[in-house]
Amino acid sequence: MQTAPAAVALQSVDVPPSRPRLRPWIRRPAFVAAGLGVLGTLFRLALVAADYPGTDSDEATVGLGALHVASGQHFPIFFYGQHYMGTIQSYLAAPLLVLGGPSTLLLRLPLILLYAGFLVAMYRLVAAVYSAWFAVLAVGVLSLGSDRVLKDQLIAHGGTAEVKPAAAVLLLLAYALAHARRWHRASGFFLWGLVTGLCLWEHLVIVPYVMAAAGVLVACRGRELVGRMGGYLCAGLVVGAAPLIAYNLRARPAQDSLSIFLRQNDGSPVSLSQRVAGGALTGVPLSTGMCGPGACRPWQQAWAPVCLALLVASAVLAVRALRRTPGDRARQLVRLALVLGALLSIVVYARSPAAGLTPMESGRYLCCLPVSVPAILWPLWRLGVGRHARTAQARLAMSGLVAVLVAMSAMTIAVVVAAVPGARAEARDQRELVETLREAGVRHLYASYWTCNRISFGSGETITCAVLDDELHPGLDRYLPYRAAVAADPRPAYVFVANSPPDIRLREVLSHRGMPDSPVRAVGRYRVYQPATRISP
Template sequence: MSVAVPRAARRWRALDRPGAVALGLGLLGLGYRLALILLTVPGSNSDEATFGLAALHIADGRELPVFLYGQHYMGTVQSYLAAPLFLLFGAGWIPLRIPLLFLYAAFGYLAYRLTRRLYSPWLATFTVGILALGGERVIRDQITAVGGRPEVKPAVLGLLLIALALGRRRDRGRLRTLGLFGLFGLVTGLCVWDDWLVLPYLVVAFGVLLVGCWRDLLGPAGAVLVAGFLLGVAPLLVDNLTAPAGQDSISVLRQVSEGEAEATPGTARLHGALLVGIPLATGLCRPEGCDAVEMSWGGLYLALLLAAGALAVVGLVRAGASTPARVGYAAQLALVLGAALTVAAYARSSLAGSAPLASARYLSILQISLPAVLWPLWLVARRAGQLAAGPLTRLAGIVGTALLALLVVLLLGTTGHLLGEIGTIRAEEGQQRQLARTLERAGVSAVYAEYWTCNRLVFVTRERVACAVLGEDLRPGQDRYPAYPRRVRAADRPAFVFEAGAPADAAFQAHLRRSGVPARVTRVGRHIVYLPESTLRPPG
C-alpha cells in the first residue's frame, strides 16, 4: 500500500544539510530584522518620512508620485509597496518597513540559489549566514525606506538566475521561454525607474543574457524583452516626457551632482572609496568610522575581486563552445564587473573624498557580489584540512580560514554594537513622539524647523502639523513637498522648533530678541519649542 506524500513534505525531506543550515540562518536573520522593525531600529529620519508621506498620499488616493518628492530621480517603489499596509493598518514606521523585510528574505533566498548554482552549496550557506548579520549601516540600507537599495538587490539576483535559466534551457515550452524574456525586461525597466545606482549590474546581467541567448534576442524573444522593459520603465518615461524644461530626471541629477561638486584630491577619493566606503557598506565598521583592521578589508576586497575575475575568465576560456558552462562563468564574471564598476563610479564622485561615512550607502549594492568576493578565499580555505596537500597549501588554507573567521567576528562586532545602541535609539524615537504630542496638545498646526525634524514631524502627526524647513541662518531650506511650507506661511502663529544649542537655535534666539515678540519656550528632549504670542516670521 502506497501513501501519497505531500509536495511540501517531499521538498522538506529533499533539503540537504547545506540547505537546512541556510534555512536556519536565514530565519535567524529574518527574526533579527523583524525585532528591529518592531522597535523602530535604526531610528527614523526625514528622508524615510518622505517615502512614508508619499505612501500615505498613495493610500489616500490623493497622488500617484513617480519620483520621491524633491528628488526627481529616485523612484517610489517602496512607497507603493507600503501603501496597501497603510490602508489596512494606518500609516506608521512599522508598516512602512515591513515590505522591506520581505525584500530581505527574497534577497537571502536568491543569493543562496545563485551562489549554490555558480559556486558551491556550503559557500551558499555561508553567504546566507553573512547576510543574516548586520550592523547599523547594513541594517539601515536593508530595512529602512531609503530608496532603491532594498529592492534592486534581489532584482539583480533574479535577473542573473533568469539569464542562467534561459542560457541552460532544454526543451522548455515556447510560451514559458518568452515569459522569462519578458520578465527580464520588466524587472530591468523597474530597476531603471527605481534607482540608477544599479545600472552597472543591469548592464552586466544583460551581458550574461547575451552570452547564452543572443540568437534568441534577434527574434520574437527580443521584442518581448523590449516590451517588458518599456512597461517597467514607463513611469519614468511618461514623467520625463511631460516634465517642464530642466525638471527631467537627467537635468535634476546633473544639477544635484554639480551642487555637490567639491574639489577633492584623487587620493582622498580613493581612500574614502576603498578604505572607508567598502568596509562600511559591507558591514565591517561602526557608523563613526573604521579602524586599521577594518580598513584593510578594502584592499583585500579588491584583491579578491581580481582573483574571482581571473577564475571566471579562465573558466570561460576552458568552457569553449559549451553554452551552459559559458553562461555560468559569464554570471561569475558579471558579479565581479558589477562590483568593480560600482566602486569605480563611487570613487569618481567628490563625496567619496569629502564625506565617505555619509555616502558609503551608495556602495550598499556591493552585497550582490558577496559570493564572488568570497569564492577565492573559500577555495583556499578548503585546503586547510586536506592532508594530501603540501605544507604551503595547508598554510594558505589556514590563512584563508582565519580571514573568513575574522570577517565573521567583525560582522558580529558591528551587529553587537547596534544591539547595544537600541536603548539610545528608542529614547530618541520617544522624544520625537513626545515632540509631536507636545505640539498637538498646544494646538499647533504649523511650525518652522530644520530639515531632519520637518518631514519626520509631519509623518508622525499624519500631516496634522505642517512644517517648513529653515537652514542654520533661518533662510528657507530644502522643502520636499511645497504644500507644507505654503500651509506654514499661511498660518497665523506658527511655532519654531530647533535642536537646543544648534546654530539655528542661536540664530532664532537673536531674531526673537530683535523682534521683541514674547514667546513661550518648552524643552522636549533635545528640542526647544518656541510659541510666539503674536505672528513671527523668519528673517529670510
C-alpha cells in the same frame, strides 16, 4: 546451518555501535540556509520593533508619499523634491498604512520582506553557479550586518533596499534563460525586462549589475535577443520603466532624470587620491559590513585591498574555467558578472566627488556590493575545501575567513547594544513632541529639515511643517504644498532642537523684538515656541 547463540552474542558484543547520524534536514543545505535566513530576518524585525535604526526626515518623506498613495491624494513618480529616484517603497508601504496609519514600523515591514527575498534569490543564484554549501556560507554572511548595512536594509530612504534583491534576480534570470528550454522562455525575457525597468526607475546605482547581467544574456542568447525574445524583453522594460519614461517625455531640457542625476556629481573639485581613498578604502569596507558607525578605522580599511584582490582572483578563476570547460559557459559568465558588477560600481562611485567629500554618508551608493559577496569569498572557499584544503595556506585562508565573520558578528552585536537605547529614546521624544503639539492645538509650524517631515508624517498630516534653515530663511521643502499652508497661518509654531543653530537664532530674534518670554515648552531635546506673531529674520 544455523548460527550458535553464543556466536551471535559474541558478534553483537564485538560490533561497535554506529555513530549517531545527523537528521536528514540538517544534511540539506537549503534547510540550513533557510534557518540562517529566518534568524537574520527575525533579528532585523526585532531591531525595527525596538526603533532601531533611528529614523529621519528622508524616511518620513517616503512615508508621506505612502500616505498620499494610500489616501488617493497623490501618486508620486519620484522621491519628493527631486526627479531621479523612484517611489517603489512608498507604494509597497501604502496598503499597510491604510490599515495601521502612519507608523515607522509599518513603513519598514516591506523592507524586511525585500531582505528575505534577497536571501532567497542569493541562495538560488549561488547554489546554481557555485555550490549549495557555499550558498549556505553566503547566506550566513549576508545575515550579518554592520551599522551601514543595517541602515541600507531597514531605513526607507528609497533605492537602497530594493536594488539588492533586484540585482540578484536579474543575474539568476540571466542564468536560467541561458539554460532554459522552450518552456516559459517568453515570460522569462519579459520578467527580466520588467525588473530592469523598475530598477532604472527606482535608482541608477544598479546600472553596473544590469550591464553585467545583460552581458550574460547577450553572450548566451544573443541570437534570440535579435528576434522575438528581444521584443518580449523590451516590452517588459517599457512596462517597468513606464513612470520614468512618462516623466522624461514631457521634461524640459536639462530637467530629465538622467541629467539631474548626473548633476549630483557637480560640486567642489576633489583630488583623485581623495576619491580613491573615500570610494575604495572607505566605501568597500563600509558597504561590506566591516566599518563601525561613523568611522572606518585603518585596520578596517585594510579590508579594501584584500577585497579587491579577491575579486580579481575570482575573475581569473572564472576566465580559466571558461577556457577549460566551454560547455559550462553560463555558470562562469555569471561568476564573472558578479565580479564586474562590483568593480564597475566601485569605479563609478570613486569617480564622483561625493566619494571624497562625504565618504561615510555617500557609502550608500555602493549598496549593491553585497550581491558580489560570493565572488569575494569564492577564492577563499575554493582554497579551503578544494584539493589543497590541507595545506598551510588553505588553513590560513579559512582561519582568516572565520576571523572576519566573527569580527562582523561581534561588531554587529556591539553596535546594536550601544545604539538601541538611544534610538528608542529619540523615537519616544518624537512621539511625545507630536502629542504635545496636538494638545497645544498647533496645526502649522516651522522646523529644521531633519525634524520637519517627521512631524508631518508622525501626525498623519494633521500638523503641517515647513522648513527653515539655520538663519530662519526658507529651507528645502520636499513637498511644496506644506510651505504655502504654513505661510497662510498668522501664528505658526516653531520647533527646534535645543541650542541648535536655528534655535539660538530664533531666541536672538525674539529678544531683539522684545519677546524673550514668548511661550516656550521643552519636549525632550526639542523646544516648542508659540509667539504671538509670525517671526521672520
